[in-house]
Amino acid sequence: QVQLVQSGAEVKQPGASVKVSCKASGYTFTTYTIHWVRQAPGQRLEWMGWINADNGNTKYSQKFQGRVTFTRDTSASTAYMELSSLRSEDTAVYYCARASCSSTTCYAGFDYWGQGTLVTVSS
Amino acid sequence: QSALTQPASVSGSPGQSITISCTGTSSDVGSYNLVSWYQQHPGKAPKLMIYEVNKRPSGVSNRFSGSKSGNTASLTISGLQAEDEADYHCCSYAGSRTWVFGGGTKLTVL
Numbered sequence: 001q002v003q004l005v006q007s008g009a010e011v012k013q014p015g016a017s018v019k020v021s022c023k024a025s026g027y028t029f030t031t032y033t034i035h036w037v038r039q040a041p042g043q044r045l046e047w048m049g050w051i052n053a054d055n056g057n058t059k060y061s062q063k064f065q066g067r068v069t070f071t072r073d074t075s076a077s078t079a080y081m082e083l084s085s086l087r088s089e090d091t092a093v094y095y096c097a098r099a100s101c102s103s104t105t106c107y108a109g110f111d112y113w114g115q116g117t118l119v120t121v122s123s
Numbered sequence: 124q125s126a127l128t129q130p131a132s133v134s135g136s137p138g139q140s141i142t143i144s145c146t147g148t149s150s151d152v153g154s155y156n157l158v159s160w161y162q163q164h165p166g167k168a169p170k171l172m173i174y175e176v177n178k179r180p181s182g183v184s185n186r187f188s189g190s191k192s193g194n195t196a197s198l199t200i201s202g203l204q205a206e207d208e209a210d211y212h213c214c215s216y217a218g219s220r221t222w223v224f225g226g227g228t229k230l231t232v233l
Contacts, residue, residue, distance in 0.1 A: 035222070037169075037224075044126060044212065044224055044225065044226045044227045045161070045169065045212050045214070045224040045227065046224065047214070047221070047222045047223060047224055050220070059220045059221065061124070061221065062124065095168060095169070097169075100159070100171060100174055100180075102174065102175055102178065104175075105157070105175070107155075107157050107216045108157065108159065108174040108175050108178075109157075109159030109161075109171055109174040109175075109214060110159070110161075110169075110171060110214075111171050111174075111180060113168040113169055113170070114168065115168055116168055
């Protein structure tokens with residue numbers, strides 16, 4: 001069965017960087033795009049961007065442009081999200097999610113999600 | 124890119140039907156039939172319930188249905204059950220390979 005398993009919780013100081021991993025199993029990793037979504041405590045889901053697991057192309061939300069980097073390791077079926085210059089407002093649960101592909105499009109939504117990684121930014 | 128607008132909360136009694144709205148703009152909801160809905164229980168990851176406005180993934184109850192009119196999409200849950208109590212989030216493709224989520228709606232089953 002399809003699974004996305006993320007790395008564990010992190011506590012970081014303001015100004016530091018964090019790197020979260022997302023290991024995929026149960027399907028061919030390079031066939032689907034991986035999206036990253038975050039959710040601050042009690043807040044809405046916020047789309048951060050995506051990485052094409054096949055060719056490594058990326059797209060970032062304007063809000064995070066310049067501060068976030070998505071990478072992937074196809075040999076390990078793992079995607080990574082690195083967020084730099086952390087501030088308290090970045091405290092959130094970060095999710096990876098697989099793009100949902102229907103018969104007509106791969107823009108249909110997100111069908112499988114990781115369990116989430118809590119990143120706490122605090123001095 | 125502004126968030127889609129959802130009511131903060133809705134409620135209903137077991138067996139009733141409820142509808143959650145999701146209002147966007149002509150640049151997102153109004154332009155694409157690519158609205159999806161997610162159910163999220165406390166402390167859990169979101170679960171895809173509806174994609175492409177009105178399609179249900181395998182395994183999702185047919186009590187869940189979606190629709191769209193203009194810039195507003197809707198999720199309807201019929202035959203409300205206690206286990207439906209959760210947060211519901213809408214999401215729309217917004218062009219240029221970007222997506223936008225709604226503010227989320229808390230459903231309470233009375």
